[in-house]
Amino acid sequence: MVTKGALAAILVLCWALTAQGHLVQVRERQRVKVVGVKQTDDWWKTAVFYQIYPRSFMDGDGDGVGDLQGVKAKLQYLKDIGITGAWLSPIFKSPGVDQGYDISDYYTVDAIFGGNAALKKVLTEAKKIGLKIILDFVPNHTSDQNDWFKLSSNGTKGYEDYYVWHEGKTNGTGQKVPPNNWVSVFKGSSWSWHDQRKMFYLHQFAPQQPDLNYANPKVMEEMKKVLTYWLDMGVDGFRVDAVPYLMEDKRLRNDPLAPGRKYDLNDPDCVQRIYTKDIDETFEVVYAIRSHVDEYTRKRKLATRVLMSEAYADPDKTMRYYGTSDGKKLGAHFTFNFNLLTMLPNKDFKVKDIVKAINTWMNNMPKIYTPNWVLGNHDNHRAATRLGSENVDAFNALTAFLPGIMVTYNGEEIGMTDGQVTCEQGQDPVATKDCSTYNETSRDFERTPMQWDDSTNAGFTTNEKPWLPVAENYKEINVKKEKASQSSHLSIYKALLQFRKEHLKPSKKDKLAVVEQPTKVLKVYRENDQGNYTLLYNIADSPVKVDLTKQKLILTTKPSDQRKAGSILEDITLEPHESVILKSA
Ligand SMILES: *[C@@H]1O[C@H](CO)[C@@H](O)[C@H](O)[C@H]1NC(C)=O
Ligand SMILES: *[C@@H]1O[C@H](CO)[C@@H](O)[C@H](O)[C@H]1NC(C)=O
Ligand SMILES: *[C@@H]1O[C@H](CO)[C@@H](O)[C@H](O)[C@H]1NC(C)=O
Ligand SMILES: *[C@@H]1O[C@H](CO)[C@@H](O)[C@H](O)[C@H]1NC(C)=O
Ligand SMILES: CC(=O)N[C@H]1CO[C@H](CO)[C@@H](O)[C@@H]1O
Ligand SMILES: [Ca+2]
Ligand SMILES: [Ca+2]
Numbered sequence: 001m002v003t004k005g006a007l008a009a010i011l012v013l014c015w016a017l018t019a020q021g022h023l024v025q026v027r028e029r030q031r032v033k034v035v036g037v038k039q040t041d042d043w044w045k046t047a048v049f050y051q052i053y054p055r056s057f058m059d060g061d062g063d064g065v066g067d068l069q070g071v072k073a074k075l076q077y078l079k080d081i082g083i084t085g086a087w088l089s090p091i092f093k094s095p096g097v098d099q100g101y102d103i104s105d106y107y108t109v110d111a112i113f114g115g116n117a118a119l120k121k122v123l124t125e126a127k128k129i130g131l132k133i134i135l136d137f138v139p140n141h142t143s144d145q146n147d148w149f150k151l152s153s154n155g156t157k158g159y160e161d162y163y164v165w166h167e168g169k170t171n172g173t174g175q176k177v178p179p180n181n182w183v184s185v186f187k188g189s190s191w192s193w194h195d196q197r198k199m200f201y202l203h204q205f206a207p208q209q210p211d212l213n214y215a216n217p218k219v220m221e222e223m224k225k226v227l228t229y230w231l232d233m234g235v236d237g238f239r240v241d242a243v244p245y246l247m248e249d250k251r252l253r254n255d256p257l258a259p260g261r262k263y264d265l266n267d268p269d270c271v272q273r274i275y276t277k278d279i280d281e282t283f284e285v286v287y288a289i290r291s292h293v294d295e296y297t298r299k300r301k302l303a304t305r306v307l308m309s310e311a312y313a314d315p316d317k318t319m320r321y322y323g324t325s326d327g328k329k330l331g332a333h334f335t336f337n338f339n340l341l342t343m344l345p346n347k348d349f350k351v352k353d354i355v356k357a358i359n360t361w362m363n364n365m366p367k368i369y370t371p372n373w374v375l376g377n378h379d380n381h382r383a384a385t386r387l388g389s390e391n392v393d394a395f396n397a398l399t400a401f402l403p404g405i406m407v408t409y410n411g412e413e414i415g416m417t418d419g420q421v422t423c424e425q426g427q428d429p430v431a432t433k434d435c436s437t438y439n440e441t442s443r444d445f446e447r448t449p450m451q452w453d454d455s456t457n458a459g460f461t462t463n464e465k466p467w468l469p470v471a472e473n474y475k476e477i478n479v480k481k482e483k484a485s486q487s488s489h490l491s492i493y494k495a496l497l498q499f500r501k502e503h504l505k506p507s508k509k510d511k512l513a514v515v516e517q518p519t520k521v522l523k524v525y526r527e528n529d530q531g532n533y534t535l536l537y538n539i540a541d542s543p544v545k546v547d548l549t550k551q552k553l554i555l556t557t558k559p560s561d562q563r564k565a566g567s568i569l570e571d572i573t574l575e576p577h578e579s580v581i582l583k584s585a
Contacts, residue, residue: 041506044237044306044333045370047084048406048497049134053378054091054113055099056449056468057410059461061114066449066460066467068109068118072125077479081413081490082497085132087239087308089378091119092138095145097208097429100136101241102143106226116233123234132236134306139223139289140242141209148222149210153197161216164202164248166191176200181254181263182276185245186430188265190276204245204276214247214285224292231296237306240289240332243321244311246282249275278317286321286331294330307332308372312342315364325366334372334405337361340395341380347388351516351539358402358514358524371404376412382446385418393492393557394537394579400496401504401524401535401581403512408493411450414482415489419448419471427468444468453480487559499555499581503530520544521574532584538574545573551582 052071060069068091078086090100093108100110109119126133142149151159168176168191178191178200184207191200192207202211212219227238255271257263264270286309293305309321309332323330339357365371375395376383384392392415399406421444423435431442449466451474452459457466458474471477482488507528517523520540526533534551538544548569556563558578568585 050083050086051409052086052088062462064463064466068114072122079129081494087134090136102209104143104145134237137238138241140245141211144208163210164213165199168200180252240309243309244277246285287329290330309335322369327368351522355514373399374407376409384415390577397579413493418445451478534582537579541576543573547571550585552585555581
């Protein structure tokens with residue numbers, strides 16, 4: 001989608017690059033994309049959000065499982081490195097069939113994390129030091145242990161339609177079968193029979209996670225009450241889970257088979273989810289959540305409470321979770337951009353893959369919205385393992401340098417790798433079901449405890465047995481050791497966040513270009529009210545020389561005596577895997 005305005009900008013930019021001494025070839029000219037990122041200065045638009053996986057972050061009471069007492073003790077650490085806000089993976093009361101994504105009580109923090117009182121203390125402390133706290137909100141489904149499901153399944157008046165129920169169909173041999181072919185994301189039919197209600201209920205995930213029925217306005221009212229409850233307690237926003245699955249086709253039409261696939265209940269990808277994912281009505285639910293939260297803050301004249309949504313979807317669908325392109329209806333403040341995860345699955349990436357990951361987002365996102373960059377989360381191998389430890393600093397630099405919001409998964413700032421976990425030690429319920437495929441399917445590797453220091457269990461817990469084993473390399477990779485070194489992942493990360501704060505302030509005039517130049521070197525160019533900035537990243541195993549016209553070195557991921565911040569350079573020989581940030585002098 002290249003408008004006339006964008007084309008004009010491309011030409012201007014090519015000229016600008018040329019003026020800086022870079023040879024811009026016609027072939028490359030076509031690759032240059034410019035996006036006018038207009039940023040007003042609301043707090044979240046240039047925020048750095050830090051995802052805390054509470055079980056693995058810090059154990060405050062010594063039972064081996066991370067908790068909110070632990071989180072509270074480490075808030076100052078987050079503030080010190082420059083984080084704007086932390087979002088916590090689910091902490092609500094849950095039987096734990098899906099690691100907290102099956103909530104039995106939306107108003108109660110699970111005792112294992114310290115209960116509601118512990119969350120209150122986290123919020124008070126966070127406010128004191130100026131850190132935002134975001135909770136995970138799981139609207140699509142509850143646990144089957146939730147009172148609402150119990151009331152609905154025993155037919156209590158008023159609750160009959162809180163979930164999606166159906167009598168089913170009768171097949172040739174007179175047995176009850178599900179009403180259609182919908183396949184659960186976790187395998188099997190999306191419908192399970194309920195003996196008491198004598199009906200099928202819908203579950204897009206596990207059978208213990210029945211889907212709420214958003215066609216029933218009472219359900220939306222319940223969820224608004226839940227949001228209000230936590231807003232009243234003082235949270236700064238919500239990360240909204242699994243939004244694409246909120247609503248399903250009213251007529252219950254069959255999802256068509258995926259091209260070349262046979263219908264197989266053990267293959268969640270055998271169908272195209274056109275009637276069970278990203279349907280039009282779903283966007284309306286997200287917009288309703290947003291207006292509820294906005295109304296809450298408007299009435300009380302509070303700072304923005306932010307909504308971030310999780311959606312692995314096609315680019316055009318993903319963008320609709322932000323809101324309509326004219327901004328008349330608003331959804332999440334931002335919808336997670338997983339391109340750097342999904343388009344760079346391993347070390348074999350090329351510069352053009354990075355360029356594509358960035359431009360795909362920027363070209364699809366309506367200009368009124370704010371981009372964001374996610375490098376890792378609790379469902380994907382860690383950046384150091386996926387992309388190589390030698391590339392971690394450069395990718396932290398890239399996400400810090402790009403416009404908009406930066407999202408960091410806990411441990412990525414110190415370059416943590418995946419830990420070693422056997423199926424017997426494993427905790428990921430979906431993966432431990434079948435040990436023969438555990439190595440491929442488990443998400444435990446990226447969930448091993450945070451490495452704080454070189455003492456037993458990396459300072460994560462005083463218990464002999466942490467809930468997952470600590471990664472073997474904790475004596476080398478830990479916060480304490482990295483704090484003491486200028487060239488550590490942590491020190492570079494901290495310097496990057498400081499650079500953002502000083503140089504990438506919200507700006508009316510904001511341009512971005514991403515190209516490969518020269519071969520093996522990624523070049524990202526940003527122009528804002530404060531100046532013209534260039535990030536260079538050499539992905540190669542050998543040095544690459546790049547000509548420059550009078551650039552001041554601001555920051556490098558390979559600090560040394562030869563590389564002094566502030567020096568004016570006419571050229572630079574980038575070390576293997578080095579990334580530098582320069583400013584036109
Ligand atoms: C930044 O680039 C623009 C456009 O290429 C140019 O007009 C401006 O002078 C540059 N600013 C600095 C500080 O180099
Ligand atoms: C239905 O379940 C609820 C919640 O468990 C319970 O309080 C209620 O008594 C039950 N009603 C009937 C009719 O079984
Ligand atoms: C009817 O459904 C039952 C239970 O799923 C199954 O065992 C049986 O084979 C089905 N009969 C026909 C004719 O499909
Ligand atoms: C899983 O990985 C571990 C460690 O690399 C290895 O020892 C084990 O044999 C693997 N298990 C299977 C089933 O491949
Ligand atoms: C990244 C993420 O949080 N994924 C979650 C999406 O929702 C399902 C169901 O609630 C969870 O199982 C995933 O972990
Ligand atoms: Ca604990
Ligand atoms: Ca649903």
